[in-house]
Amino acid sequence: MMDTPHTPGSTEIDLQIMWNRLITVVGEQAQVLIRTAFSPIVRECEDISAGVFDLEGRMLAQAVTGTPGHVNSMAESVRHFIRHFPLDTMREGDAYITNDPWMGTGHLNDFVVTTPAFHKGNLVALFSCTSHLMDIGGLGNGPEASDVFMEGLYLPMLRLLDQGQVNETLMAVIRANTRLPLDTEGDTYSIAACNDVGVRALSAMMDEFGITDLGPLADFIITRSRMAVEERIAVLPRGEWTNTMRTDGYDHPVLLAASLTIAPDHVLVDYVGTSPAVRHGINVPLAYTKAYTVFGLKCIIAPDVPNNAGSLAPFRVTAPAGTILNALRPAPVSARHVIGQMLPDVVFGCLYQPLPHRVPAEGTSCIWNITVRGTWHDAGNTNLAYALAITTNGGTGARPGLDGLSATAFPSGVHGTPVEIAEIQSPLIFWRKELRPGSGGDGTTRGGLGQIMEISNTEAAPFELLAAFDRIANPPRGRAGGRNGLAGHVSLSSGRVLPGKGLQVIPAGERLMVLTPGGAGLGDPAQRDPALSETDRTQGLLADRAQA
Known part of the structure; x- marks a missing residue:
């Protein structure tokens, strides 16, 4: 035959x-x-x-x-x-x-x-x-x-x-x-x-x-x-869980509210109860809301399944029209990442209730892009504009069995801008860029550290900061007894505190001070391994938080 x-x-x-x-x-x-x-x-x-x-x-x-x-x-x-x-x-x-x-x-x-x-x-x-x-x-x-x-x-x-x-x-x-x-x-x-x-x-x-x-x-x-994702969902507890998060907003706080339902073959996240869209550009189109929501779900439920239309299909996301997570044209949306990148943490807060051993504490979440703009004034760059997003990050939340990551972008995944590149592309200079001791929340596992940066213009000229920062009034929250991460902070070297959002002019001769948030802790700090606590101390990670 x-x-x-x-x-x-x-x-x-x-x-x-x-x-x-x-x-x-x-x-x-x-x-x-x-x-x-x-x-x-x-x-x-x-x-x-x-x-x-x-x-x-x-x-x-x-x-x-x-x-x-x-x-x-x-x-x-x-x-x-x-x-x-x-x-x-x-x-x-x-x-x-x-x-x-x-x-x-x-x-x-x-x-x-x-x-x-x-x-x-x-x-x-x-x-x-x-x-x-x-x-x-x-x-x-x-x-x-x-x-x-x-x-x-x-x-x-x-x-x-x-x-x-x-x-x-x-x-x-x-x-x-x-x-x-x-x-x-x-x-x-x-x-x-x-x-x-x-x-x-x-x-x-x-x-x-x-x-x-x-x-x-x-x-x-x-x-x-x-099929692979549906198999993961099929073994999860059935039910509905809710979570809320308050973010800084532009000029008033914004409430993000989520209701998560685990069904036999799909997971639904509905953002009913979320604040309405706002006047300034932190609103989020629904496609971006879906993108980061689904990413958060997939991190916990099916992280090993390749990302494609099939693996995304069992995850469903809805948000009421006109809310900040389903902003309608022509709403301003330029800094949509400030809210949108919070959504994995919002989803994690829902999933923590049925799946407490899989979910991390809250982290910085939204990237802290130091977006600057100005004009070169030296002889070789007369009237030549520069515009640059200096990508920086805070700490991620503590994980089950592992500390959070310091100065790491999650959930965006982008790399930090090397100092050398920022200084080549603009007349700015970094006088200081280092980890922020004490910024990670204590816990059985500790939150990752934020950063401290000190920046000025090498030319005798001002420069513009297009601020779009969050986690200043509302720092990352700990879980299961873990402590919050330190809030972010933006100011001038003279001591004047700057708003977290909006166009700021950094005067000539001043230094911009940017302190990114630390990730929150997970679990009772008293249960932390003494050997890890000693390592934290010897490596200088436990500085006085009041001074951090």
Whole structure:
């Protein structure tokens, strides 16, 4: 009896190998974006996302590098691109772009580019990526605006490339609406270039495995991933749990309220009871709310399942329209991360009740971007503007059995901006950048430490700080007897305390003092291992908190 001929890609082993290869393809896509970007927040901090999608707009694989806010919101944006540019109109060499906060990744500073991928003349997939651009005009990347139109250049769904031809009119508009035309143009091209690399790598992979379409592979990925997450959910306790968190807001506190329901095959988070949208740009579009909520759920429930449309499907997120977590156009949203990145901690507060041994204490959560702007005044840089987001982080919350991480971005995952890069890109100098002793909350496991930074202008000139900080009035909260982390603090070296949000002018000769929050502790401090307490003491981590 003759063996049945083997069809390429027909066995589960074939499909698993191709799945792994697909993750490698998008990893290459992401690295091209990082290595060709002009903006330090991309090149040094990796504030991006990259992924490949099937022809239904389902995310099949994402690059390991990438922030949850970008990746999980971009996962929805590709369907918007397909709606505006139907598949039968797509041609080789096309690329489409938007920065619409409600169809992209939540604010205007993120450009999303989607590129159709052809193999032997047939459309087989779409590559999409997101990159943060430092300046797209308007009031800048701060929370001062009272509507989205004040926040900068707004790009609807447009063609960036038409069969390989650049939309020069669009590029001229982009260059004319930024304080950094060279960087902004270069970053736009780097986004398109990384998708092109993904297209070529995918075609080479399909040749290698002898397949002509991704349908069977897509169905395998989506089905297996969804089943894996549903299996994790099926063994969880059933029920409904609630949690609230108060954040600093812009000029008054904001309440985030969540109700979490674990059902046999899905988890629902509803943000009913959350504060309404506010006048300034800390509002959050629903796609960004979903992105960080789902990330928080997945961290606790199914951290080992690859991120794709299948693994995201069992998690459902709703928020009442008009609340700060479902802000409607044209609400200002530039600093949406300040609220949105709190959502994993809000979700953790719900999950802690049925799953206390899996959940960490609260951390700093929102990144403390020191966003600065000004003009070079030395002879070599006459009237040349600079704008820079110096990414800094506080401490993460203590974990079950492990201390929190110091000066680490969670949940965003971006890297801190190296001091050397900040000092090259601007006339600013860091006089001090060190861990903040005593800032981590005590507990059986201790919260991670924040940082202390001292910054001034090397030129005899002021500079602007576009402040968008939180956890100043409402520090990270401990769990199970653990103590709170220290609150953040912003001031001048003269002693004047600065507001945590809004445009601040740092006078010439003054130093900006930024103290990021520490993560909270978990469990009774009296139960901490004495050996760990001694290590804390000898390493100088337990300074007098009143002086920290």
